[in-house]
Amino acid sequence: MHIYKLWQSYFRMPLLLRLLATVAVLMFSFGLIIHLAEPQHFTTIFDGIWWAFVTGSTVGYGDYVPLSNAGRIIAILLILSGGGVVTFYMAAVSATTLKHEEALSKGNITFKGANHIIFIGWNERTRQLLELMHHNQKSEQFVLIDQTLNELPYRDHSFHFVHGDPTADEVLQKANINKAKYAIVTADPAKKEHQADQASILTTVALRGNNPDIHIITEVLTKNQITNAKRAGANTIIRSNDFMSTLFYQEIFRTSPVQPFELLLEVLKNQQFTQQSLPQKLEGKNFLEVSDYYVASERLLIGIIRNQEVQLNPPFQQPLIKGDTLLLLEKM
Structure with missing residues (x-):
């Protein structure tokens, strides 16, 4: 026996x-x-x-x-x-x-790592974002979920590929959604704007349902879907159309030789925007004094948020008060 x-x-x-x-x-x-x-x-x-x-x-x-x-x-x-x-x-x-x-x-292997970043959708934005992270030598592991690609030779890229519908639980489990740190949901350029937003919101719901603690960044194209994206569980919402429309406006009506597209791209490649609460020791000091304080640590104070209103480059003599949030620009 x-x-x-x-x-x-x-x-x-x-x-x-x-x-x-x-x-x-x-x-x-x-x-x-x-x-x-x-x-x-x-x-x-x-x-x-x-x-x-x-x-x-x-x-x-x-x-x-x-x-x-x-x-x-x-x-x-x-x-x-x-x-x-x-x-x-x-x-x-x-x-x-x-x-x-x-x-x-073919994207059929389950990812075994943890604290990784999940990308939803393979498109030009995703490709450039991965290249930017690689250029800045980020050590995070990346997982791509896409259902339009039937094959993505793994030797040609530095991330793990999972094929399938990102709204399906079994596909998200293959990406080890339970141990992921971030998820980035990009809008599908092959769909109409309203349909792309609906797909992004549905994907956000599936991500949040599988991991309540994951930080989700969702791209939306139409303004009326911003509220729905928040309800779905998105922590950060990227409004692509609003952003591009503002840049077009700046380009058309600029009065200086500086080109906003190139300038902003250069800033975002080498700098990052951060925000933090005003330290207690700086309460009552004016904007110039607080700016000088952060310049010493190579951080540029560009504005504040007060009562949910953004104030960029306020008057130098304006005193900062308790509850203000500082907007800073620092090197990555």
């Missing part, structure tokens, strides 16, 4: 482990047998095992060879049985490696 259970356990093992166990048992057995058959020539069991592996793998160094007829018969049996098993094992390893690589490229 014990042997039967052991036999069952053997066949439940993964193929590669089963083959490796078979090779190990077979080589140990032939090594022991040749040691018993020719103890003067194969003085230790390890010498016999070494000979069995070298012979069974068809390497054939020739440092140990059977001298008796019985030893040669054992060698023939080893070549007929062990050689085929070792060859089959090596072929199985190669096939498994190729199969795993193909599954990675």
Whole structure:
């Protein structure tokens, strides 16, 4: 009964482990047998095992060879049985490696990491964002979920690809949504604006439902969907159309040679906007004094938020009060 259970356990093992166990048992057995058959020539069991592996793998160094007829018969049996098993094992390893690589490229492998960033949708914005993170040498791991790509060769990129519908729980589980730190939902450029926003909001709901603590950044195209995106659980909402419309306006009616597109891109590549509450020790000081305080640490104070109203570059003599939020620009 014990042997039967052991036999069952053997066949439940993964193929590669089963083959490796078979090779190990077979080589140990032939090594022991040749040691018993020719103890003067194969003085230790390890010498016999070494000979069995070298012979069974068809390497054939020739440092140990059977001298008796019985030893040669054992060698023939080893070549007929062990050689085929070792060859089959090596072929199985190669096939498994190729199969795993193909599954990675097709997005069928579950991501095992943690504290990673999930990107929803493969488009030009996603590609540029990944390039920007790579350029700034960010160490985070990235997972891309997309259902329009059937294959994405994993050697050509530095992120993990998951194929499927991002609103499906099983697809999100493949991306290890429970251990993710951020999720970025980009609008689908192939859909109409209203449909793209609906898809983004539905994806946000699915993300929030699977991980209540994840920070979700959602891109919306139409202004009337901002409230719905907040209700769906988005922490940050990127309003692409509003942003681009403002830049177009600045470009058309600018009165200086500075081009807002290039200037803003250059700033965002090397600097980042941050906000923090006004420290208690700076309460009552004016904007210029507080600005000088942060310049010493290479941080530029560009404005404040007071009563939910943004004030960019307020008067230098304006005193800052308790409850103000500082808007800062600092190097990444």
